[in-house]
Amino acid sequence: MSQGKIIAIANQKGGVGKTTTTFSLGVAFAKLGKKVLLVDLDPQGDLTSYTGIYKVLDEVKIGISNVLKQQIDYEQISIKEAIVNHNEGIDLIPSDIHLSKIERDMLNAMDRENILKNCLDEIKKDYDYILIDCPPSLGMLTINALSSASSVIVPVQTQVFAAKGLGNLLNTVVKIRKHINPDLKIEGALLTLVDKRTNLNKSIKEIIKNEYGSFIKIFSSEIPLAIKTAESTGAGKSIFSYDKNSKVADAYYSLAKEVLENAKERIRSKSSKDHSR
Numbered sequence: 001m002s003q004g005k006i007i008a009i010a011n012q013k014g015g016v017g018k019t020t021t022t023f024s025l026g027v028a029f030a031k032l033g034k035k036v037l038l039v040d041l042d043p044q045g046d047l048t049s050y051t052g053i054y055k056v057l058d059e060v061k062i063g064i065s066n067v068l069k070q071q072i073d074y075e076q077i078s079i080k081e082a083i084v085n086h087n088e089g090i091d092l093i094p095s096d097i098h099l100s101k102i103e104r105d106m107l108n109a110m111d112r113e114n115i116l117k118n119c120l121d122e123i124k125k126d127y128d129y130i131l132i133d134c135p136p137s138l139g140m141l142t143i144n145a146l147s148s149a150s151s152v153i154v155p156v157q158t159q160v161f162a163a164k165g166l167g168n169l170l171n172t173v174v175k176i177r178k179h180i181n182p183d184l185k186i187e188g189a190l191l192t193l194v195d196k197r198t199n200l201n202k203s204i205k206e207i208i209k210n211e212y213g214s215f216i217k218i219f220s221s222e223i224p225l226a227i228k229t230a231e232s233t234g235a236g237k238s239i240f241s242y243d244k245n246s247k248v249a250d251a252y253y254s255l256a257k258e259v260l261e262n263a264k265e266r267i268r269s270k271s272s273k274d275h276s277r
C-alpha cells in the first residue's frame, strides 16, 4: 500500500511559483521512486498546460470540476476517470473550464469544505504523494485543498512585500486545523525565484523568521531564478526534461529529499513521544 500523503501547494499571492513547484516537485518525487498524482485545482489551468498534456482547457473531457460536481450531486462517476498519465512518470487530474463555476456551487453544498477530500479518499492509497496546486486565493478551492491535505508547502517569492499576506494564509491554516483538519502540518516556506545578485532572500528570510518563526520553517533548498524554468513551463516539459542539469532541477530534487526527511523526522519524534508516555 502507498503512503497516501496529500500536500497542498498554496499562497494566495499570485505568480510566486506554486504551479512550477507542484510540477517540479512531483517529477522529483517520481525520480525518487514515489507514485505521484498532481491535482490542478486552479481555474486558470496552468498546471494542466505546463505539463503539456493539454494546450487549452477546452480539450479536457473529464477534469477536476466533473469530479467535484459528482460529489456535490451524489452521482456515480469515479475520480479514476479523470486521471491522465504524463510521460515523466506522474499522473494528473487536469483543471477544466467549469472549475470557477463549481467553486461557486461548492458554497451551497453539503459539507462544503470536505468535497475534495471525499473525492480523493477513493484513490489516496494508490499514491505515495498527491500534490494539489492551489489558485492564488483563499476561497473554497484552497480551503478544500487544505482540508484534504496532510501538509502545506508555501512558495514565497523573494520580493520586498512577499512575506505580506503570509499571515492571512497562516490564519486560514489555524482555522482549518481548529474546525476541520486538526492534523494539517505546515511543511515549510519555500523561497522561489531567488536572484543571487540581490540580498533580498536574506531579508525575506529574516522577516519570515521574526514574524512567523514559531509557525513555519524555511526549507534550506531555495529555487533560483532561471529563464530556462520560465521557458520550460511554456514548452510543456518539467525542468527535469527541459534543462536537466540545471540548478533549478537540482534545487527541486533536494526539496523533494527535504520533504521526505521531514516525514521521517515526524515519525521519529512521534515514536519517541509514544515511548516516553
Ligand SMILES: Nc1ncnc2c1ncn2[C@@H]1O[C@H](COP(=O)(O)OP(=O)(O)OP(=O)(O)O)[C@@H](O)[C@H]1O
Binding pocket: 013, 014, 015, 016, 017, 018, 019, 020, 021, 042, 044, 046, 134, 135, 136, 192, 193, 194, 223, 224, 225, 226, 227, 228, 229, 230, 231, 233, 234, 248
Ligand atoms: N525558478 C524560476 N525562474 C524563472 N521563472 C520562473 C521560475 N519559477 C517559475 N517561473 C515563472 O514565473 C511565472 C509564475 O510561476 P507559476 O505559474 O509557477 O506561479 P504561481 O504561483 O502558480 O502563479 P499563479 O498565482 O498565477 O497560479 C511563470 O511564468 C513561470 O514560468
Ligand SMILES: [Mg+2]
Binding pocket: 018, 019, 020, 042, 046, 047, 133, 134, 135
Ligand atoms: Mg499557479
